[in-house]
Amino acid sequence: MTALIVAIDGPAGAGKSTVSRRLARALGYRYVDTGAMYRVIGVLAADAGLDLADAEALANLCDRTTIDFVDRDEQVRALANGRDVSATIRTPAASQQASKVSTVPIVRERLVAKQRALGASGGVVMEGRDIGTVVFPEAPVKIFLEASARERARRRAMELNGTAGDAAVETMASELAERDARDRGRVHSPLRPAADAVIVDTTDQTIDEVVQTLEALVNRCAAALASQK
Numbered sequence: 410m411t412a413l414i415v416a417i418d419g420p421a422g423a424g425k426s427t428v429s430r431r432l433a434r435a436l437g438y439r440y441v442d443t444g445a446m447y448r449v450i451g452v453l454a455a456d457a458g459l460d461l462a463d464a465e466a467l468a469n470l471c472d473r474t475t476i477d478f479v480d481r482d483e484q485v486r487a488l489a490n491g492r493d494v495s496a497t498i499r500t501p502a503a504s505q506q507a508s509k510v511s512t513v514p515i516v517r518e519r520l521v522a523k524q525r526a527l528g529a530s531g532g533v534v535m536e537g538r539d540i541g542t543v544v545f546p547e548a549p550v551k552i553f554l555e556a557s558a559r560e561r562a563r564r565r566a567m568e569l570n571g572t573a574g575d576a577a578v579e580t581m582a583s584e585l586a587e588r589d590a591r592d593r594g595r596v597h598s599p600l601r602p603a604a605d606a607v608i609v610d611t612t613d614q615t616i617d618e619v620v621q622t623l624e625a626l627v628n629r630c631a632a633a634l635a636s637q638k
Contacts, residue, residue, distance in 0.1 A: 411631045411638075412438070412532030414547075415623075416540035419554035420589055420600060421504070422561025424611040424619060428554065429536040430485055431620045436534065436627060439478075441527050443537030443544070444507065445487045446476050446520050448498035451506030453489065461509045464516075471519035477527075501569060501584065508588045514597045517543075521598075538592055541603035550630050552623060553602035556612040561585055 415438065419425050426442060433440035450471055451461065459466045477488045486495045497503065510516050517539075524544045528535050535544065541551035556564075562582035563573045570577050592600040602608055607626060611619050 411634045412530075413549050413627060413631055413634075414528050414531055414545050415534045415550045415552070415627055416545050416548040416603075416606075417534065417536040417552045417554060417623075418538055418540050418542070418600070418602065418606070419536075420538075420561065420592065421585055422565045423554040423556045424564070424616065425536045425554055427616055428611070428619050428623065429534050431616060432623050432627070433534040435620060435624050437532075439527075439533045440485055441478055441524065441533055441535040442485070442487065443520070443524050443535060443540065445478070445498055446523065447507040447511045447516070448503045449476050449487065449489045449494060450474065450516060450520070451508075451510045452494065452498050452503050454510060455502075455506050461506060462513065464513050467510055467513055468515045468519055471516060471523075476523060499569075504584075504588065508591050511538075512591060512595045512597075517598055538600045539598040541606050542601065543598045546603065549634060550627050551603045551606040552626070553606040553608045554619075555608065555610055558582060558585070560612045 415432070417425055417429050430440050450467065453474060454461055454467060454470055459470065475490050478485050479488060486493050487498060488494070521544050524535065527533070528545060537544070541548060541553070559582070562578045562585055565585065566577040566581040567573045609619060609622065
């Protein structure tokens with residue numbers, strides 16, 4: 410069956426990463442987390458003491474950084490120049506750093522080129538915020554995951570803090586609102602669904618339910634394309 414490019418977009422907490430990883434395994438596809446790529450650049454820039462708005466310095470950093478994803482022990486690990494940075498890039502600080510560097514046009518240009526290279530041969534599930542609109546607008550399967558603001562905050566609080574108490578959820582809701590405003594309001598590659606994306610609300614669905622829905626969607630598309638050949 411035809412190996413496709415599957416583009417999955419959506420805001421933080423909508424379930425992109427978990428669903429995309431599971432879907433990639435179910436399909437036997439490669440998984441690429443483009444948000445992690447921005448996190449890598451944000452973290453490396455902060456560690457180097459770079460101004461997160463310095464376009465030239467960030468462009469140079471992108472050019473000399475190799476980013477890849479590998480399966481290890483049932484987990485997808487993010488590698489920066491061969492070094493495992495999976496834990497480092499999953500902190501709240503890394504999230505904010507990623508959101509800031511992603512507003513710099515030259516960073517998006519450099520990382521989009523890397524993303525296109527990673528997915529060019531197909532057989533890939535690529536998740537992020539502009540995959541279906543900018544990175545692979547020609548992808549045959551475009552999905553936009555969303556969830557209620559409260560549920561997104563609850564999920565992120567559980568993921569980062571291991572608790573979903575009212576205080577933790579309120580704090581996370583505030584952070585997500587700030588990030589959403591940046592992601593949706595930026596001039597270059599704002600967060601929005603592609604015109605032909607399938608929008609899936611994950612608020613009241615289990616991970617298994619969402620993955621099954623998306624797997625069926627991809628298989629239908631692959632079968633339809635194969636029948637046209």
